Amino acid sequence: MNKMKFLAGLLVFGSIWGFSECIIGSHLENVGLPSGAIMTGVFAMMLMVTSRLFYRQPGMQLGMGIIAGGLRLFNPFVGCHICSALAIMAEGALFEIIWYKLSFDLKELKTRGLQASMGIITAYCMYVGGYIVTQVLTPLLSGPGFYIENLIVFMPRILASGLLTAVIGGIVLPATLLVRKVDITVKNRQYYPVTVGVSILCWFLVILNWFTAGV
């Protein structure tokens, strides 16, 4: 695949993910819904699986996580923005690790049962792994230091908190894989304006939200 085409795809998918975390995630949290579980189980899962199906490039989901996490740092008004940014980046990395042994056309996931199982494993590991990473890195980067005993006593709670995300992932992955049957083609001359335009719009709306929320 053309390197520029890949980078533009990485930028647009990462920006949509970051935008979802900042704007939709914030609204979900404000209305009392489990935003973390929904963002990981629905949005992160859908975007990473879709990008993997379309682009079939190793490292893309890690790059998306870095872009989405970077965008999350621009929306410091709801929740812990450093924790969230770290969790998003960790989710991208964990997705790459979990899906490393799977082929890019996902021929292993033939049945709905296998797809649901993979969705459960992926969503749970991403959520719990991201949670653990934030618990370790946040105190190291911006707090008074990391204390292992604080993580150990809280581990049962972290492991339990991933259950809802796992269930969501088990539903969302088979649903997302239906896009394989949809023929989406973007003409070459429209590809760059669309991807760059959508990316700029995502960043613009998040930064605008930063200013309006700060007023």
Place this chain on the structure above:
Amino acid sequence: MGKEKLIPILALVVILVGGFSAIYVHATQVNKDTITINEEEYTIDQIFYMSDSRTINTSDGEKSGIALDDLMFKVGVGCPGCHEYTIKAKDGYQKTVTWDFIKNGILTEDGRTFFSEGPRAYWVRDVVEIEVK
């Protein structure tokens, strides 16, 4: 073992780990109306009666409560700067902070800590204990 067998088994393990953890968390959750500070029990009314109040600026606006450093003096912590403080919530969440953090912290009437500096991960909800180490 092929992926066709391994993936469902791992999914089942994940569900079991999550499920048993949820049961464990529910069974071990601490439900009490007092806060343990330096191994002594205090009601929130006692804490608010004996300590000075403070308003701090946080990234979520102004927050008011009792000053954590004054509280440590009032409960008789000797050489408060020589210790670390672990703030524990009823769900098992806990964070350890230094005296410099405590000096910029408050405890609100609904049992939540806020600090004017540092990440929000240190804003512990439903505090049940402040352990002096």
